[in-house]
Amino acid sequence: MKAAICYEPNTPLKVEEVTLDEPQANEVLVKLVATGVCHSDLHFIKGEMPQPMPVVMGHEGAGIVEKVGPGVTTLQPGDHVIFMVSFSCGKCRFCVEGRPTRCVENLPIMSMATLPGGGKRLRKGDQELHHLFGLACYAEYAVVHERSAVKIRDDAPFEVICLLGCGVSSGIGAAINTAGVRPGESVVIYGCGGVGLSAVMGARLAGAGVLIAVDTLDRKLEKAKELGADYVINASQEDPMAKVLELTGGGADYALECIGNVDVMAQAFGSIHGGGKFIVVGMAPLGTTLNIQSYEFLLGKTIIGCVQGDIKASVDVPRYVDLYMDGKLPIDKLITKSYNLDEINEAFGALERGDVIKSVIRF
Ligand SMILES: [Zn+2]
Numbered sequence: 001m002k003a004a005i006c007y008e009p010n011t012p013l014k015v016e017e018v019t020l021d022e023p024q025a026n027e028v029l030v031k032l033v034a035t036g037v038c039h040s041d042l043h044f045i046k047g048e049m050p051q052p053m054p055v056v057m058g059h060e061g062a063g064i065v066e067k068v069g070p071g072v073t074t075l076q077p078g079d080h081v082i083f084m085v086s087f088s089c090g091k092c093r094f095c096v097e098g099r100p101t102r103c104v105e106n107l108p109i110m111s112m113a114t115l116p117g118g119g120k121r122l123r124k125g126d127q128e129l130h131h132l133f134g135l136a137c138y139a140e141y142a143v144v145h146e147r148s149a150v151k152i153r154d155d156a157p158f159e160v161i162c163l164l165g166c167g168v169s170s171g172i173g174a175a176i177n178t179a180g181v182r183p184g185e186s187v188v189i190y191g192c193g194g195v196g197l198s199a200v201m202g203a204r205l206a207g208a209g210v211l212i213a214v215d216t217l218d219r220k221l222e223k224a225k226e227l228g229a230d231y232v233i234n235a236s237q238e239d240p241m242a243k244v245l246e247l248t249g250g251g252a253d254y255a256l257e258c259i260g261n262v263d264v265m266a267q268a269f270g271s272i273h274g275g276g277k278f279i280v281v282g283m284a285p286l287g288t289t290l291n292i293q294s295y296e297f298l299l300g301k302t303i304i305g306c307v308q309g310d311i312k313a314s315v316d317v318p319r320y321v322d323l324y325m326d327g328k329l330p331i332d333k334l335i336t337k338s339y340n341l342d343e344i345n346e347a348f349g350a351l352e353r354g355d356v357i358k359s360v361i362r363f
């Protein structure tokens with residue numbers, strides 16, 4: 001089968017023939033139908049986040065289960081599934097406490113780029129290949145742990161709902177679960193890429209009162225308005241912090257940073273009122289440091305981090321799919337282009353230039 005491999009940072013991905021082993025205990029073989037093109041992949045490709053190489057990239061995959069390994073109880077051939085970027089073992093302290101995105105197995109899987117437990121099922125000739133996030137879904141097929149895939153209804157379009165495996169559920173969940181936006185509260189979202197616009201949709205769905213979106217590109221701000229923002233601020237033309245304070249009468253109840261830029265994080269923190277909450281959603285390059293005035297904590301402000309919007313995947317993701325199918329969560333409006341696997345480098349180029357909000361690889 002064909003797969004897109006990263007051999008070293010800052011080089012184009014290579015689409016090559018590779019072999020994939022049979023699913024082993026608790027693993028499933030999935031035929032991919034669509035995989036989203038995500039900024040996190042770009043961080044790995046550019047070497048901003050370390051990653052063992054060579055690695056088959058891609059983590060926002062959706063497809064149909066073709067075969068199950070021994071001991072699999074939650075899935076069967078023919079099931080439609082979405083892959084989850086954050087794994088949950090179901091057994092560790094965090095999983096048991098109901099915080100599955102903080103599962104202790106997440107970090108090893110991400111940093112080792114293997115399946116849970118350390119296995120690799122991909123090879124190019126004699127050379128073993130790593131699985132990005134234990135998923136590796138810029139490929140025609142993937143073998144993943146059964147707990148990395150969430151079963152969803154059969155009538156939802158893969159090329160849309162694949163986005164719910166990572167960025168889109170991160171944004172929606174950050175507004176609804178992490179922030180816990182309640183009807184009438186004010187929210188400002190910094191960054192209108194796929195994650196930020198999903199946070200706009202999530203905050204709208206939660207009943208936000210004043211909902212403000214900030215970006216430096218007008219076409220992304222137009223999209224934010226289309227998805228429910230009441231006000232938009234172009235940060236290249238005016239001071240977003242001053243404008244948020246003006247629009248909210250002294251600061252927003254919540255600010256969400258959805259870019260991964262420490263300077264923008266400082267602005268977001270400065271946009272909430274005393275007692276307000278600042279949620280860090282974006283993934284800043286490893287080693288960067290956030291500088292904020294410590295006196296602001298005397299104002300009762302809170303900073304909250306999150307992983308994949310603190311979702312409980314097996315419950316929340318099928319729910320988001322239903323909301324999309326009912327027209328209440330228009331995630332299809334994020335997708336501006338689709339590509340085939342051979343065009344993967346073109347897809348990343350367009351993402352990096354900001355030509356697309358979200359694009360999808362279709363198999
Ligand atoms: Zn992603």
Ligand SMILES: [Zn+2]
Nearest residue numbers: 089092095103
């Ligand atoms: Zn766990």
